[in-house]
Amino acid sequence: MNGALAIAGKDLRESLRAGWLLAAGVVMILLTLASALSAAVNRGETSRAIATAEAQEAQTWLDQGPRNPHAAAHFSRYAVRPLSALDDVDPGLRAFLGGHVWMEAHLQRPAEARPAEDRVDPSPLGALTPAWIVQHILALLGLLIGAVSLAREREEGRLVLLQGHGAGALSIALGKILGAAGLTAVLSAALLLAATGSAWWRIFAGAGLYSDAGLRLALWTSAALGYGVVFAILGVALSAWFSTTRASLMASLLFWAFAVIIAPRIATTAAEAIAPAPSPATFVTALRAEIRAAVMAAGDGHGAPASATVLDEQGRTLSVRGLRLQQGEEIGDVIHDRRYGELRAAYRRQADVRFAFAAVTPTVAFSSLSAGLTGSDFAHHADFLAQAEAHRRMMIRRLNEDDIYRAGDRGGAYMADRALWEQIPGFVYAAPTLTAIERGYLRDGHVLIAWFFGGFAVALASTIFALRRR
């Protein structure tokens, strides 16, 4: 073990003295700071736009004037999901899924006009975010560090010197792995500090949104560090098979392209092919058709005689139109829940197919975990949609109840006023904790840990084999 530590320490010292590493570190940190700055500027603009829109929307709702409650049910409101400091780190699918839902109280609309909902896990190409830098650049750097560590020693004839001075194959293998992993960890730590500094600051300032935002960011940082180290270890494993640095670097670049670029996209395509989900248009058309047919079969409130009333058990006059409208809503809710349950199950099947590709690249597990920890994955979006749908149902129930109890025989001529509008609160997003999200993230974490130990074992075995095969 002394020999391994000596080699690792020497590698670390050598690399830290080398200009290329300093240059790479500075470039990466500048890149990360630029991405953090860009995210902060975007977040600021978006947050201001959200606040303005929410205020205007609330005022418009209150100022809609007297109208029949059912007319108000076609008056739209927005459910807005606020931004978190974690969005700066990994915006994930937010750009695809959006951060608001247009809630027309009378209609279930969440799946409309969101093509991303029909896809498995579309990666935001080209978005310069800390998560993107970790996923692409840190992985590349880790691989290159690992790839040169052993090949360069062999090429320059130093392996013989090491072995000739008492270092066994196990010591050299361990030393090289520890050296490459340690160096990548040092670089990653600097990069991650730059990447998460502003997010930590905002979390401490209370802008984390999630009550477990600190835990989420700590886990994300650990996962990112581990992800970089995994690639460094894989780089050492690759370098064991090549006798020149150039060949080792070429192999590493090819592996990087496969693991980081190609395999995740193949995974998405395969998921869509193996476990297809309906297109948004097909889904919504079928959903509405089924709801319409079921509601019509039960007697649509729109067609009820305006003056029809019944008495309840307390002798109150109830509007038949209002009752039927609410009954129609409840029939629709059941169909909505079933249809959306089926859609989500299809998405889960796709996610499972995609997850199977985590066996060939750690990028699949990391990207999934990263988006999950930062709350920008589909599971968090689905939770937001569920909250928005619950809010919509509360809205329509309150409107229909007003119609039921107060319209009497006036039917559509009944006008509610600001007093009713004020009784219906705006949507407030309840940010979930990690444990509250249906999709567990342990699976992604376990896969990354498996990659770490598996990569370590392969690197160790490859290096020892390569050193002993002479």
Next chain:
Amino acid sequence: MLEARELTKRYRDVVALDGLSLRVEPGQVMALLGSNGAGKSTTIGLFLGLISSSSGEAFVDGASVSKDPAAARAKLAYVPETASLYPSLSGIETLQFFADLAGRPRPTKSEALAALTAAGLPEAAAAKRVAGYSKGMRQKTALAIAIAKQAKALVLDEPLSGLDPVAAIETTAAIRARAEAGAAVLMATHDLFRAHDIADRLVILKAGRLVAAMSPREIDARGLESLYVAHMRGTA
């Protein structure tokens, strides 16, 4: 002590070393002579455990290289033909690193400096990075690493190759001093005159076989050259 017993190495149909037996006693310097491909580097590789023998055994101070490689390596120091050291480390740091590698107590700066200067490295160069060293300075640093190990056996592969005359004389003196301190020294070289000057025993290899062995006292340098050429030309 270094000992080879019927040491053979085959690469498919090629016999790189064919039943070599030799013995280097403590305090003795043995020069291994031969043309390229004669089996010198293979012999060294087998003693270092870098390659495995097809048959036969190599021993370092009684430790079998194949059965107890760690013990054999611990008793052996090695100087390669081209000392490719770590350019960003200084001479002193290089010595300290190899001490760490071998699990020996790390020499202090002054101890490392003493070892380097004893091997002929200028004192002013010891604290500078190896990147700025000449080939001779690197070779002396490699020799200092080997000497600092205080190993019972020292194996050198063309240690004088490419050195200027002064550096060669200094390196030769350092090798001789190590032998006089009790180490068994095995040195592969093409430099017949230097070999005659330094060695206690001269061995000529041809096509993996030992074809001649003698003491320098039995032959002068010129005679050694003639004998060597005759063996290489197949006229001996």
